[in-house]
Amino acid sequence: MTEYITLSFLLFTIGAVGVLVRRNAIVVFMCVELMLNATNLAFVSFARQHGNLDGQTAAFFVMVVAAAEVVIGLAIIVSIYRTRRSASVDEANLLKA
Amino acid sequence: MTTFWVLAPLMVLAALGLLFAKKAVHAALCLAVVMIGLAVMYALQDAPFLFAVQIIVYTGAIMMLFLFVLMLIGVDRTDSLVETIKGQRLAAAVVGVLFAVTMSVAVGQVVVSSTVGLEEANADGNVEGLAALLFTRYVVAFEFTAALMITAVLGAMVLAHRERLSPRRTQIDVQRQRMREYAETGRHPGNPPTPGVFARHNGVDVPALLPDGSPAEESVPDSLRKRGQERTDVDISAAQRRAKEIERGDEEDPS
Numbered sequence: 230m231t232e233y234i235t236l237s238f239l240l241f242t243i244g245a246v247g248v249l250v251r252r253n254a255i256v257v258f259m260c261v262e263l264m265l266n267a268t269n270l271a272f273v274s275f276a277r278q279h280g281n282l283d284g285q286t287a288a289f290f291v292m293v294v295a296a297a298e299v300v301i302g303l304a305i306i307v308s309i310y311r312t313r314r315s316a317s318v319d320e321a322n323l324l325k326a
Numbered sequence: 327m328t329t330f331w332v333l334a335p336l337m338v339l340a341a342l343g344l345l346f347a348k349k350a351v352h353a354a355l356c357l358a359v360v361m362i363g364l365a366v367m368y369a370l371q372d373a374p375f376l377f378a379v380q381i382i383v384y385t386g387a388i389m390m391l392f393l394f395v396l397m398l399i400g401v402d403r404t405d406s407l408v409e410t411i412k413g414q415r416l417a418a419a420v421v422g423v424l425f426a427v428t429m430s431v432a433v434g435q436v437v438v439s440s441t442v443g444l445e446e447a448n449a450d451g452n453v454e455g456l457a458a459l460l461f462t463r464y465v466v467a468f469e470f471t472a473a474l475m476i477t478a479v480l481g482a483m484v485l486a487h488r489e490r491l492s493p494r495r496t497q498i499d500v501q502r503q504r505m506r507e508y509a510e511t512g513r514h515p516g517n518p519p520t521p522g523v524f525a526r527h528n529g530v531d532v533p534a535l536l537p538d539g540s541p542a543e544e545s546v547p548d549s550l551r552k553r554g555q556e557r558t559d560v561d562i563s564a565a566q567r568r569a570k571e572i573e574r575g576d577e578e579d580p581s
Contacts, residue, residue, distance in 0.1 A: 262384075
C-alpha cells in the first residue's frame, strides 16, 4: 500500500517539476498527463486498501476527463502553432502588457 | 510484489526521461513506458477493467494523439534551453524536492491498517461491480461526462477548423501553372524524377542522377531537404568510391 502511494507521489512530483521546467507546450502537456496518471494510481491503491470500488470509479472518471482535456489542449496547441509557428510556452505572450 | 519492485524503478526512470529528454518524441516514448507500467500496476491491484482502459485509452488513443500532433508541429524541434525567468529551473527543482520531502514525511507518518482487498467487492466480477456503481451512485456524473465528451469534440472541431481563404487548386490550375513555368523559366513540365533513379542507391535520400551524371536535387522530397537529411553528391561519390574499392579489393578486404 505505502509503496504504491510513494510511487504515485514520486510520479506526481516529477510531473509537476516537468510542468515548471519544460518549455515545449506538448511536453508540458505530457507532464500534466503524468500527474493525472499518478493520482489515478493513488485512487486505485486506496480502493484496494478500503475494499470498495469507488476509487476505481474515480480513476475511470479521471481518465474520461483527461481524454477530453488532451483533445482540447492539443487542438489549442495546434492552432497556436499555426498562427505563431512555435510550440514554446514562452512565445505565447500576446496578452502581456 | 516482485513485479512492483521491478516495474517501479523503471517507471520512475522513464518519468525522469520526460524531464530530461531533449526531443519531444523521446519524452512521448518515456511517457508511454510509464503508462504501460501503470496499467500493469492496476492489474496487480485487482483492477482488470482499468488495466484494459489504461492500455486502450492512454497508450492507444492519447499517446497516439500526442505523437500525431508532434508530427504536425515538427519532430526535429528541440526544446530551447534559454531561461526566460532567471533561476526558474533551480527554483522549480527546489520546489519539487520540497514537495517530495513533504509527501514522504506525510506517507511515512501514515498508520496503515491492514489492506481490506477487493475480493469481496470483485465477487461478481470487477466490470460488473464498477458498472453497478457507475449506473447507480455515480449516474449523474456519468451523464455529465457524456456532455463533456460532446463539448470536447465540438471544441476540437472549432479549434482545428481553418477557413479556406483562397480557392481550391484543381488539377487544371496545376497544369496551367506548370506550362506557364515552362514557358517562362524552361522548367520541365513533367513529373520530377523519383529519388534514386540511376543513382548508386534507391533510398529516398539519394538524389536521382541526370543523364550527364549530375544529381537532380529536386528528386529528393522537400521535407528531407529542409531537414538537411538529403545525401549530397560528396557523400554519394564517397560511397561510390568505397563500393569500387570493395569491388576491386574483394579478396583482401572482405568487410
